[in-house]
Amino acid sequence: MQDSHDFDQDDDQLVSKSQLKREAEAQQALGTKLVDLPAGKLAKLPLDDELLDAIQLAQRIRNKREGFRRQLQQIGKMMRQRDTAPIEQALHELEHAHLEQNALFHQLEKYRDAILADGDSAIQDFVETYPLADRQKLRQLYRQAQKQQQQGKPPAAARELFKYLREVATA
Structure with a gap:
């Protein structure tokens, strides 16, 4: 037995x-x-x-x-x-970090587009989400972008706005 x-x-x-x-x-x-x-x-x-x-x-x-x-x-x-578990875990974290970075990038693009379309209300939403943001600088970049768009110039201020949003979000 x-x-x-x-x-x-x-x-x-x-x-x-x-x-x-x-x-x-x-x-x-x-x-x-x-x-x-x-x-x-x-x-x-x-x-x-x-x-x-x-x-x-x-x-x-x-x-x-x-x-x-x-x-x-x-x-x-x-x-x-x-033992490949630590390698797999580290690889997963690398891939996950990349996905998070892409998600943040897309979210910031949405904020930029909303600010360019809606102005102060969208700036207020961004400042509520990221309290370290300088509202005055955001308004200045918004006005510059509007002016450039009306004059048919390249959107340098819109790019600058996105750069600033990224700085604030990753600080």
Whole structure:
């Protein structure tokens, strides 16, 4: 009876060949993602020297078709020998930060467009959201943008307004 119980525990710990293959492919895909990152973002990830060297080599030989494929397989193999959770977490945070930055950029574009369209009421909304904003400077940029638009000039003040909104929002 004891032997059959031990056998049942072994069955729970067995992993199917298909599952192993899926896990290996996932590690390979993570390695490919790392190879596609620029050097600045790679530096922010918790990579050991051996793995970083392999990734940099793959980036250098990208145009060598067969060598690149073998290097990606090597990186996948290296990934399977490591705990990739910290790497995946750091990569997720990098991607998430980029998405947040894009969302802020789009929100600031909406504020700029609203200020250019509605004037003081939109300026008031922005100042309520960002109390450090200088209302007088916002009004000045709004008036300059209106004047440039009426004269048919390029929207330099509108660009300056956006720059100022970004400064305030990221301060």
